[in-house]
Amino acid sequence: MALICTGTIGIDTVYTPHGHREKILGGSCTYFAAAASFYGPVRIVAAAGDDFPAEFHKTLKSFAGIDTTGLEIRKGSKTFAWGGKYLENMNSRETLFTELGVLGERPPEVPAAFADSQYIFLANSHPGVQLGMLNSLPKRRFAVADTMDLWINIARAELDLLLTKIDGLVLNYDEAELLTGKSNTVAAARAILHMGPKFVVVKKGEHGCLLVHKDGIAALPAYPTETVIDPTGAGDSFAGGMMGHIASHGMKTSQATSFNVLRESLAHGTVIASFNIESFSLDRLSKLTRAELDKRYAEYVSMVRV
Amino acid sequence: MALICTGTIGIDTVYTPHGHREKILGGSCTYFAAAASFYGPVRIVAAAGDDFPAEFHKTLKSFAGIDTTGLEIRKGSKTFAWGGKYLENMNSRETLFTELGVLGERPPEVPAAFADSQYIFLANSHPGVQLGMLNSLPKRRFAVADTMDLWINIARAELDLLLTKIDGLVLNYDEAELLTGKSNTVAAARAILHMGPKFVVVKKGEHGCLLVHKDGIAALPAYPTETVIDPTGAGDSFAGGMMGHIASHGMKTSQATSFNVLRESLAHGTVIASFNIESFSLDRLSKLTRAELDKRYAEYVSMVRV
Numbered sequence: 001m002a003l004i005c006t007g008t009i010g011i012d013t014v015y016t017p018h019g020h021r022e023k024i025l026g027g028s029c030t031y032f033a034a035a036a037s038f039y040g041p042v043r044i045v046a047a048a049g050d051d052f053p054a055e056f057h058k059t060l061k062s063f064a065g066i067d068t069t070g071l072e073i074r075k076g077s078k079t080f081a082w083g084g085k086y087l088e089n090m091n092s093r094e095t096l097f098t099e100l101g102v103l104g105e106r107p108p109e110v111p112a113a114f115a116d117s118q119y120i121f122l123a124n125s126h127p128g129v130q131l132g133m134l135n136s137l138p139k140r141r142f143a144v145a146d147t148m149d150l151w152i153n154i155a156r157a158e159l160d161l162l163l164t165k166i167d168g169l170v171l172n173y174d175e176a177e178l179l180t181g182k183s184n185t186v187a188a189a190r191a192i193l194h195m196g197p198k199f200v201v202v203k204k205g206e207h208g209c210l211l212v213h214k215d216g217i218a219a220l221p222a223y224p225t226e227t228v229i230d231p232t233g234a235g236d237s238f239a240g241g242m243m244g245h246i247a248s249h250g251m252k253t254s255q256a257t258s259f260n261v262l263r264e265s266l267a268h269g270t271v272i273a274s275f276n277i278e279s280f281s282l283d284r285l286s287k288l289t290r291a292e293l294d295k296r297y298a299e300y301v302s303m304v305r306v
Numbered sequence: 307m308a309l310i311c312t313g314t315i316g317i318d319t320v321y322t323p324h325g326h327r328e329k330i331l332g333g334s335c336t337y338f339a340a341a342a343s344f345y346g347p348v349r350i351v352a353a354a355g356d357d358f359p360a361e362f363h364k365t366l367k368s369f370a371g372i373d374t375t376g377l378e379i380r381k382g383s384k385t386f387a388w389g390g391k392y393l394e395n396m397n398s399r400e401t402l403f404t405e406l407g408v409l410g411e412r413p414p415e416v417p418a419a420f421a422d423s424q425y426i427f428l429a430n431s432h433p434g435v436q437l438g439m440l441n442s443l444p445k446r447r448f449a450v451a452d453t454m455d456l457w458i459n460i461a462r463a464e465l466d467l468l469l470t471k472i473d474g475l476v477l478n479y480d481e482a483e484l485l486t487g488k489s490n491t492v493a494a495a496r497a498i499l500h501m502g503p504k505f506v507v508v509k510k511g512e513h514g515c516l517l518v519h520k521d522g523i524a525a526l527p528a529y530p531t532e533t534v535i536d537p538t539g540a541g542d543s544f545a546g547g548m549m550g551h552i553a554s555h556g557m558k559t560s561q562a563t564s565f566n567v568l569r570e571s572l573a574h575g576t577v578i579a580s581f582n583i584e585s586f587s588l589d590r591l592s593k594l595t596r597a598e599l600d601k602r603y604a605e606y607v608s609m610v611r612v
Binding site for chain 1: 362394395396423481489491492493496510512513514522523524525526527528529531532534570573576606607609610611612
């Protein structure tokens with residue numbers, strides 16, 4: 001069933017304690033789609049400038065499941081570029097530069113061929129843009145959005161409206177605190193449930209994630225790994241595994257938003273994200289095999305069982 | 307089967323964002339024993355001064371399983387006192403004062419009646435003292451120690467020796483990093499396995515714990531709770547639930563140190579610690595019923611299952 005992701009495609013420069021890479025393929029749509037493609041087809045809606053390297057396009061197309069029809073290349077515009085540096089423990093990063101490029105222009109359009117999409121992931125962007133995307137997808141069964149501190153601070157009214165229209169919100173624990181004023185993660189997530197969504201997923205990086213839902217709370221640890229080369233895209237590949245799992249089963253809204261299904265989908269997200277962070281850009285996911293993914297998923301499920 | 311804990315009994319003053327309490331019953335032995343007593347009998351070896359309030363003694367004795375024969379009250383000495391303040395997010399605390407009292411004197415003695423103890427928890431203290439305690443318990447089947455940054459920094463030789471003589475080490479994630487120089491938690495714990503113990507439990511507070519063992523890694527989230535009134539004693543009550551579970555089944559060394567048994571024991575530790583932090587001192591554990599404990603354990607197991 002048709003899964004779609006709207007977000008960014010970018011050119012990243014990343015410094016980590018393990019080395020650095022300049023001008024590599026990045027962006028929320030990129031990581032989401034690469035991860036989701038292991039579960040089934042995924043459509044992307046994003047814009048790039050005419051400086052977007054042909055090899056990046058080729059990399060995206062190398063994932064059989066990714067449909068790049070909605071990747072708009074704009075003449076005379078520049079691709080979004082981001083530079084970041086991870087600190088020693090890999091949990092914190094600082095932004096070195098942000099060149100908005102096309103992100104400062106009009107949002108990309110949803111191609112007519114994508115209008116029947118049913119599973120929607122609105123990667124982090126201005127909630128006004130997210131609302132516009134959502135409204136252009138009338139066949140939606142299941143919509144999940146990500147957000148960030150910037151929008152909580154400067155676009156609260158649009159974000160509040162968005163929260164009443166989506167099934168689930170995915171965000172970091174510090175953003176959950178900022179959105180609600182509650183420093184306890186569980187209390188913050190419960191407060192967000194009162195703002196509209198049926199469930200909230202709080203991402204805690206190496207400490208895993210928390211699902212808060214009217215029918216319960218699930219806490220999933222991250223896959224414990226010694227190989228953390230570049231955490232960039234962990235959250236988006238996590239969302240890609242989660243949504244990919246749900247879309248691939250063609251679930252109805254009631255099923256997709258049920259507690260047990262969501263918990264299982266988060267395990268898929270956790271495992272595919274653990275591969276993503278083993279290398280820069282899509283280097284690891286490009287080489288990942290279905291057998292490796294299945295093996296680690298089984299290992300993870302056994303690891304968290306009591 | 308006989309479970310014993312050596313450590314501190316103290317008088318705490320605690321400030322948290324939820325209020326503060328002065329001169330309340332605290333100490334590693336206190337929290338460990340109260341938690342372990344829900345599983346079976348537990349012996350404590352600790353010293354206090356003649357300022358130790360009679361009501362604290364009464365509180366300890368109110369837990370049917372706690373044997374206070376090894377609580378040495380020293381005439382003319384002062385009880386260990388500690389004051390601490392938790393910051394807003396409850397994950398960090400600062401020490402306001404430490405009055406060593408009896409902790410600056412000779413260590414308490416293991417009573418002859420306790421010499422047959424088989425399950426040993428060496429709560430945080432100087433590794434030289436921990437080694438002495440261990441040597442006076444020749445019937446031991448299963449010994450676990452806790453440690454802290456201070457001993458890693460100033461008593462490394464004794465700590466290294468201790469690590470070769472215990473079955474398991476329990477410590478915080480930042481202490482694991484300090485002990486090994488490795489900032490990745492899994493890598494740090496694996497490095498500690500090479501120093502002697504059969505398993506390492508890394509405590510991560512609200513983010514749960516990690517078990518690293520030659521046969522695998524288990525990651526357990528904390529019980530997600532909105533009620534965190536005072537985190538003091540979380541680690542020791544966690545160890546009490548873990549060791550209490552193992553001792554109550556009279557396990558042999560091979561069984562107690564097996565991966566699956568340890569994983570299950572950590573779930574018991576996680577759940578009883580979640581009650582402990584719901585109030586100051588032993589206020590919550592004093593009121594805890596077996597039915598409440600069983601109910602939350604079942605809930606936790608269902609919560610972490612995928």
